[in-house]
Amino acid sequence: MTARPTVVVVDDSPELRAVVTARLQASGLFEVVGQGGDGGEAMMLAHAHQPTLMLLDASMPVLDGLECLPLVLAVSPETQVVMYTGFGARGLAERARQLGAVDFVEKSVPLDVLVDRLRALVATSAPRVGREARALRVASEQDDVAVRDQQLLDEHLERYREVFDQAAIGMATMTLNGSIVRANPALVHLVGLPAEELVGLDYGVLTRQHGDLLDQALARITTSEADSVVFDHPIEARHHTGTARVTLTPIRDSGGEPLYIFAQVQDVTTELALRRSEDVFRLLVSAVEDYAIFMLDVAGNVASWNPGAEHIKGYRADEIVGRHFRVFYPEEDQLVGHPEHNLELALREGVHTEEGWRVRRDGSRFWARVAITAVYDDTGLHRGYAKVTRDQTEQREYEEQLRVALEQQSHLLAVTAHELRTPAAVIAGAVGMLRDGDRDEEGLGVGLDQEQRAQVLEALSSSAQRLQRLLSDLGTASDVQSEELELEPEQVSLRHALRSSADRVMAAHGSERIRVQVGSDVELVVDPARLGQAVDNLLENAVRHGRPPIALRGERTADGVRIEVSDAGHGLEPELVDRVFDRFVHAGATAGTGLGLYVVREIARLHGGEAAYVADGTDGRPAFVIDLPVGAPEH
Template structure:
């Protein structure tokens, strides 16, 4: 094994595999550089350099994924000590200058002899390397250099194909303005052959813009401008074309122009589209400015008003001179301004692209109106946020109409519900009434039949018991009939009261005494004060107390206590029992028609009649829930009437 030498390391970067292989082989044979890696594009090169930190990088310019100019600064960032040499088939000096500006240590052309490549690379390092002896391979194969040059010529030809097959017109122009080389795309624009263009002054094809072209050439030669872009019509084609021409000088090492490089692009369709867009924008502007039913205006990114149409003036009351430049929060009620709601709208519009709501807005004169508001984020062609478009419409009339419609719909729904409830109540009432009638009628009929057929066979106490049952059933029918008649008159507002001074205490005492007779053995207690006078109908007041006592006996737990006392300017009649009281879910419907019968029997009219009769006397009826040791009670309050009233 020979002696190891500390040679500079190098990475070769080129998208052509054959070029990488050729350069790698020649550098290895030179015995002056150690090739430690290769890459097919700039992205691979950056990662490879980051790993290997080579002394040199031989970097191609034109590559897929990432080209050499883009990769160059990234390579130097990844390995600052690495020297980068650009290696390209392009011969333009402008490319070399660009590479140097980006940090390249040298720019080598692929047309150079490969025999000198290693020496040129070492020269970049400033190293004094010895000249390697001719290798046996070169001695044995003298045709190898011709093969190498053939491969490089093929690689250079690819760059020429880029010029010939480009989709835009290209040409090389002398400093005097004559075309010396053109591609097929440029010739097609003029409807000529490539040969017809060579030797012709370019200005001859620029129609009315010839003077501008000559002035541009003069500016380039004088160094006043490096790149010139001109839009003009071209002479020659049957259909006039609008083109954009770019002229740039190709400079030598002393920064002097060698020739001009020309690019020409047909922009006829683009300009036609732009003109149509301009006309469309003018029409849209006129439309926006004349619309009166919608307030349409622009806001800056900060919310300042930048435009104003006729609809905005009509809706808001401000003229353009008065409002442009102000923040759009002036259209919002004070409470929305304080909560920064306008600014919140812009945040939401910027986040989602648009924002829409309905709410109150304020005119110049301070009046408010209900508005539909749409705010849309506006961006330019580059996607940069430039403001907001705001459209406001006064929909106060529509809102009022919708509210009226909703109110009508709600009323109709409520009426339907009431009708449904009435139908259900009536059906329930008929069923309950039939049930309530069946027992007393059955008792009366059965007892009458028994007495008629077996009077002589019955014992006296049996006859007395049967007659007492008939009397009780008849009383039950009378009470049911009285309740039905009273409920009917209350519903039709046909109830007539025979008003007079009535002692409520005496009414309560009488009702309790009657209940004690009809319910022997039941614990029923009267607790009343004297001189509890009201202006009322004695029979109806008695009906109130009878219904409350009957309800307590039917659904409560003895003892039942009926009291009457004066509380301030009112007379309170209360009926309680020792039971647990009414369930909370039933409390709200206790005094409605037919309500209690569903849960505990009866017609459900008794408490309804109590409340309606109490209200007819200027009072009311309520249920007082149990509290502590106090039992629950049904309470009727009536206005007290002094004896001399």
């Protein structure tokens, strides 16, 4: 029987693997030689079996199908990988083909359709299977063989006829001079010649100009008592080019004299390719630096070490081989036996995966994604574990940053909506009063008195200023983030700049009083609009979140000028002191956008200065300060 195409099924669903395997086996067209539940097992199974086909699930734990596909093809280049997935996205199919998949099959298709798709993939190279292959029988005899030899051949051939014709490898009976008397279907397929052309043919013709190897083998059999002779030669048929391994065994009479030759011819191209792939695999493992790939013995001691392991964990091979792998775990995990427990899980379940903290040689920790797979030999004996570790620290930090960014964005949207709601309500109410305040219920004009109109207009002005300040902070923060904020510096009086900010804030808040103190006036080169924005923000914070009296001071320092804003409040909570100028940092859900102080600091820095919070200001009260140089900022 001609060997059927071999298949490995990899899917994280045991039930699906069982159903697909049963259907492929029942078809009689394929032989399922292995099953796996994740990408790590896919790579190991590809390396071990070199299958004709691999059904590979796209979504799996540890290593998904897209991640492990290049690794599978690296260790088994001849394997045709079919991506078998529950996702129908066009982009996923295109990506799978870019990585080397030969087909993309959705799990929703009937199993019979799946079988047909797989059969079509191997139709051009797979050997014929089932009844058609079993029906191939070569039974002709060689007319020019001596009757005496033919009778002897018949006596022995009868005993091997059934196994001979149904064998998966090529078989032939030959005369002592190498002429083929009988060939089985497997040999017919291997060499690509009809059975009738093989009968009577000198086997040396099939060796592709290596007939001397056959002559030497026949000489050893006829001149010695050798039980068998083996040699390799190239084969080149219509459907295949590779290497054949021939084993010649003499059939002897009771006196030990050879009667005829029994030949087994096996295609070892795959075996040789496997050896080459093992070399490629070793090179691959040695070249990979993003993954620590190494072996453990049955006790958990490190048995091999690749450059990726050295890169990630910091140990050289001579420092770690032979030591127990528990050294990679934090001390708290070692104390509770977590490493040993992981080996137990891998042995029981076949593979164990997890994410957690691991320890490098220098004692530093990193966040790792780990897969431990139990490894067995061909006899089923447990030989150890394969361990794959990937440093996920940067990915974890990125995910944490993304989470924080989303929280900050959510807070900004909520607070912005809150900040907009009050001035919007004031403006809407004021407009309504101005529009309807001149009429009574009968439509007669009653009018607003002068004081009422002044109050309405003051409310409108205050709300407009509040909106402008919010928009200004949002715009400035955006410009800072995109590095597009530019200054327009000019010479400004410190006393005039501070007095202008105090007037704006007092006008917006009516009853609030701000005490402005400037020891001696100083002329400095700044962008007056940006400086005003920064000072306004500090005063707004004092008005909204502090307690009166509020003081605004300006003074000359040895390095330039210092602007200080203080109030009678209790100051910042200790946990906010180191972060208060960071973007989106706020004291609570109603504390503002978290942009005001960030904008203050960035404006100060653009001027070559700095902003800070001091727990003990000029008058002993907590204060926010801006330190600026007198001259123009350098850029």
